[in-house]
Amino acid sequence: MAIRISGLNSGLDTDSIVQELVSAYRTKQDKYKKAQTKLSWKQDAWKDMNTKIYNFYSKTLSNMRRIGNFTNKKKTTISDSTKATVSASSSVVNGTQTLKVNQLAKAGYLTGTKLELKDGQKIEKKTALSELGITSGTLKFQVGGETKSVEVNESMTVSDFTKALSEQGVTANFDVAQQRFFLQSANTGLSNDFNFVVDDGDKNAFNILNNLGLATAENYDAVAGDYATASNGSIIGAGKFVSMSGQISDNTLLSGLGIQSGTMKFKVNGVEKTVAVDADNMTVSQLKDAFKQEGMDLQYNSAAGAFVLGGLNPGESVELVASKDADGKESFNVANSLGLATKKAYEVAGADAVDTSDMDFAVKVKAENAQIELNGAVFEGESNTFSINGLNITATGVSDEMTITTATDVDGIYDMVKGFLKEYSELMNAMEAAYNAPTSKGYEPLTDDEKDSMSDKEVEKWETKIKDSILRRDDTLRTVMSGMSSNMAKVFEVNGKSYSLASFGIKTAGYFNAAENESYAYHIDGDADDSVSSSNEDKLRKMIEEDPDAVGQFFTQLATSVYDNLHEKMGTTALSSIYKVYNDKQMKSEYDEYTKTIKKWEDKLKDMEDYYYNKFSAMETALAKLQSQTNSLSSLLGG
Numbered sequence: 001m002a003i004r005i006s007g008l009n010s011g012l013d014t015d016s017i018v019q020e021l022v023s024a025y026r027t028k029q030d031k032y033k034k035a036q037t038k039l040s041w042k043q044d045a046w047k048d049m050n051t052k053i054y055n056f057y058s059k060t061l062s063n064m065r066r067i068g069n070f071t072n073k074k075k076t077t078i079s080d081s082t083k084a085t086v087s088a089s090s091s092v093v094n095g096t097q098t099l100k101v102n103q104l105a106k107a108g109y110l111t112g113t114k115l116e117l118k119d120g121q122k123i124e125k126k127t128a129l130s131e132l133g134i135t136s137g138t139l140k141f142q143v144g145g146e147t148k149s150v151e152v153n154e155s156m157t158v159s160d161f162t163k164a165l166s167e168q169g170v171t172a173n174f175d176v177a178q179q180r181f182f183l184q185s186a187n188t189g190l191s192n193d194f195n196f197v198v199d200d201g202d203k204n205a206f207n208i209l210n211n212l213g214l215a216t217a218e219n220y221d222a223v224a225g226d227y228a229t230a231s232n233g234s235i236i237g238a239g240k241f242v243s244m245s246g247q248i249s250d251n252t253l254l255s256g257l258g259i260q261s262g263t264m265k266f267k268v269n270g271v272e273k274t275v276a277v278d279a280d281n282m283t284v285s286q287l288k289d290a291f292k293q294e295g296m297d298l299q300y301n302s303a304a305g306a307f308v309l310g311g312l313n314p315g316e317s318v319e320l321v322a323s324k325d326a327d328g329k330e331s332f333n334v335a336n337s338l339g340l341a342t343k344k345a346y347e348v349a350g351a352d353a354v355d356t357s358d359m360d361f362a363v364k365v366k367a368e369n370a371q372i373e374l375n376g377a378v379f380e381g382e383s384n385t386f387s388i389n390g391l392n393i394t395a396t397g398v399s400d401e402m403t404i405t406t407a408t409d410v411d412g413i414y415d416m417v418k419g420f421l422k423e424y425s426e427l428m429n430a431m432e433a434a435y436n437a438p439t440s441k442g443y444e445p446l447t448d449d450e451k452d453s454m455s456d457k458e459v460e461k462w463e464t465k466i467k468d469s470i471l472r473r474d475d476t477l478r479t480v481m482s483g484m485s486s487n488m489a490k491v492f493e494v495n496g497k498s499y500s501l502a503s504f505g506i507k508t509a510g511y512f513n514a515a516e517n518e519s520y521a522y523h524i525d526g527d528a529d530d531s532v533s534s535s536n537e538d539k540l541r542k543m544i545e546e547d548p549d550a551v552g553q554f555f556t557q558l559a560t561s562v563y564d565n566l567h568e569k570m571g572t573t574a575l576s577s578i579y580k581v582y583n584d585k586q587m588k589s590e591y592d593e594y595t596k597t598i599k600k601w602e603d604k605l606k607d608m609e610d611y612y613y614n615k616f617s618a619m620e621t622a623l624a625k626l627q628s629q630t631n632s633l634s635s636l637l638g639g
Contacts (some may be wrong), residue, residue, distance in 0.1 A: 014613070025608055029601035030447050036594035037445040038466065039587060045470045046582040049434065052427055053480065054579055057566045060423050064559035069416065070552030075409035076391070083399035084372075088406045092390035097375050097404040101395045105188035105370035105384045108195075111363045112181035112213035123179055129161060130154035133211045137204045140197040143169040143185070147197065152208055161212075170194050181214055185367055189382025193367035198222040214362050227343040228335075233317030234310035237301075237339035248300060250285035254278075262334040265321035268295050268311055272321060277334055306339050322349040370395055408548045414541050417555060418524060421506065424488070424562075425521035428481060433517040435477050440469040476582050483565045485520050492557040499554045505539030 063069055072090035083101055115123055117131060129152065136153040148168045152161065158174045162181070165172035171184045185192045198205045198219040206222065209215040228237045248257065254277065261279040265272060273294040277287065284300060291298040291309065296318055299308050309318055322332040322345035332349040335341045370384045372395055379386055384395040391404070443466050451459050471477050491500045501507065505525030508514065509532050514521065523530050526538025544551050566581070575583040 017612075025601065025605045029598060029605060032594055032598045032601060033447070034445040036591060036598065038470070039591055039594065041445075041467050042470045043584070043587050043591070045434070045467065046584070046587075049431065049471070049477070050580055050582060052430060053566065053581055054570075056423055056427050057563065057570070060420050061559055061563050061566070064416070064420050065556055065563055067552050067556045070413055070548065070556070073409040073412040073416070074406055075412065076404060076406045078405075079403040080399060083395070083397040083402060085394045085396065086404050087392045089390040089392070092406050094407050095405075097391075097406075098373075098401050099393065099399075099404050100373040100401045101397065101399040102371040102373060102378075103368060104395055104398060105382060106365070106368040107188045108185040108193040108367035109365040110181075110183040110194075110196075110214065110216075111365075112183070113360045113362055115179050115181075115213050122176065123158065123174070124176060125157065125159040125162075125174055127158050128154065129156045129158070129212075134208055135204075137208050139205060139208060140199075141168075141170065141194055142197060143194045144192050181212060183214070187382065188367060188370070188384070190367050190369050191382060195364070209362075216364050217361050218364075220361065221346070227346060228306075228320075228340050230319070230342055230344070233315070234308060235318055235320065235340050235342065236308050237304075237306035248284065248302065250283060250288070252284050253280075254282050254284065254287060255280050258337060260334050260337040262330045263327070264334045264340075265327070265331045266294070266296065266309075267317075267319045267321055269316050309340055320345045322346075324349060373401075408544070410541060410544050410548075413544050413548060413551065417540065417551075418527065420555070420559070421522045421524065424484075425518070428484065428520035429518050431477055431481050432520060434471040435474060435481065436517055437469040437472045439472060440466045480566075480569060480581050481520065483569065484562055487561040487565050488522075488558065490558065490561055492554055492561075494550045494553045494557075497550070499550070501558070503539075504543055504551070504554075505533075505536060507533075 068090065074088040074090060074092055074094075076086050076088040076092070078084055078086045078099065084099060086099070115132065117123060117127075123132070134152060134154055134156075136151075138149050138151055140147060140149045142148070150161075150164045150168060156164075162172035162174055165183065169186055171186055173182050174180070175182060183194070185194050196209055196214065196216070196219060198209070200222050202222065206215060206219055209219055228235050230236075259277065259279045261277050264275045264277065266275065267273070273296065275290050275294055275296075277290070282290070288298045292312070295312055295316075297310050297312050300306075301308055310316070311318055320331070320335050320340060320342055322328045322341075329349050332341055332345050335345070369380045369382055370386075371378060371380045372386060372393065373379070374386075374388055374391070374393070379388060386393045386395075443462065445466065446454070446459060446462060454462070488501065491498050493499075501522065506522050507525075508520060508522055509518070511519050523533040524538075524540055525533045525536035526541065528534050540551075569581045570579045572578040573585075575586040577584050
């Protein structure tokens with residue numbers, strides 16, 4: 001802004017005079033500025049209102065048009081929710097089914113034995129495997145039927161080892177507090193189980209597992225030695241006494257040979273025989289006699305360091321009897337101490353039949369599949385979750401027979417209708433309040449000079465008064481409200497019957513009874529949350545219970561009608577953009593036109609100011625010359 005120094009000769013307040021002279025132009029400019037500001041506030045008000053309308057249109061109203069949102073609402077309950085949870089898809093027919101959980105799916109677990117360093121120090125995750133006595137080697141294991149391997153060496157740390165296992169599909173962790181390894185299959189189910197595999201005689205692999213506390217009895221069996229073999233009806237014992245060759249005689253006490261006391265069972269030509277062993281008091285000779293009394297011939301082959309057992313008569317067959325019960329396992333262990341246990345007997349008795357009381361093995365829990373019975377049919381799966389014919393079942397505990405009941409979700413449909421009407425009413429209330437807002441006649445946007453003469457609170461109160469009434473008696477707003485309300489009042493036919501909202505006990509309070517700016521709001525009879533209609537009979541819920549299909553068809557038609565009406569209003573035109581119910585393009589054009597007009601008046605105001613300042617400047621120049629001449633004349637005359 002130019003700096004002007006005026007009135008030096010005339011003594012006049014030139015600035016004030018000029019501002020008065022151009023005030024008519026400034027008033028004209030302020031008029032357009034105020035109109036533009038008011039238009040800007042109207043644009044903001046319509047943006048907010050249009051957002052509310054569009055949200056209702058694109059979400060709640062759009063969803064209500066789809067019949068599937070009514071028919072798909074199923075409520076499924078189970079008689080014992082502590083044993084299973086169940087949900088139903090829309091394809092499940094209403095009715096009752098039975099469910100029984102026989103077994104839950106489990107992951108495979110391996111709990112290692114407690115480890116201890118020689119110096120008594122605590123094992124940490126950074127501890128090197130060499131400190132656990134580990135040398136290089138390969139550990140094989142099966143995961144989900146696939147054989148995998150991990151290369152182990154003395155430089156690896158405990159953390160390296162668990163990471164290597166985890167990368168191969170076995171979740172591994174070392175618990176520093178418990179000083180144990182804990183291994184787990186990544187997923188439940190038999191096909192995801194895991195087991196370490198030790199090849200027969202692979203003592204290095206066994207020693208690595210054992211030093212890590214991960215060796216099982218099955219692993220031990222693979223390296224524990226040979227079993228007896230069956231040949232021509234006889235049992236040729238394993239050579240476990242070969243180191244004692246030449247020292248064993250008929251008078252040798254059995255306990256000195258590491259033979260256990262107990263009872264063994266054999267079959268001679270299919271006939272079961274029993275031999276009792278008292279290792280502390282029996283000699284080899286007495287043991288032979290005990291077998292002979294049961295029709296068997298026991299001999300000791302000193303060259304092989306093994307006992308040989310056969311029948312007393314040619315052609316007789318002898319077979320060790322083993323089973324998984326306590327007697328069968330005892331029979332296996334006593335025979336095993338004599339070297340007379342066969343591989344076949346081991347497979348019958350199981351790995352836990354091997355007497356390893358002086359060893360500490362890791363505990364392996366096998367993975368299991370889940371098993372349920374739905375309506376008597378058995379289903380098995382790797383996880384506890386089943387999807388069967390539209391039912392989603394998650395088993396949480398073994399159970400007796402339970403009842404699954406599927407029915408229409410009455411509460412769900414009721415809440416959906418209630419939510420739709422609530423949003424509609426809130427939107428209509430907002431539009432009605434804006435349309436019926438108190439007048440702000442006499443209030444116009446303030447100029448900067450006017451604001452300077454008021455407090456901030458006074459300015460805010462003044463502008464709020466105008467903004468609150470900015471959509472008062474707006475024609476577009478009235479058209480939108482009229483279209484929505486008239487479509488909500490329509491009658492639709494369902495299965496040959498005519499229905500309106502009133503058929504379901506849904507009505508407005510009426511023009512004279514409604515609260516201020518709530519004449520379009522709907523109330524549901526029997527709605528406990530609505531003081532206007534809570535005491536009336538609940539027709540809506542009753543109709544949902546009796547004929548949910550009719551309710552769904554009516555509300556989808558109603559919502560479609562309201563939706564289509566708004567969709568038409570939201571179509572793009574020369575005056576409005578897509579998804580706008582108001583003339584946003586027209587308003588922008590008017591706003592831009594105001595900007596041009598205001599600029600024009602700014603230029604005109606500046607021109608007039610320059611004009612008057614030039615005039616006053618010329619006057620000041622003339623006065624200065626006159627003053628100079630007067631002074632000169634006075635000087636000549638007065639000396």
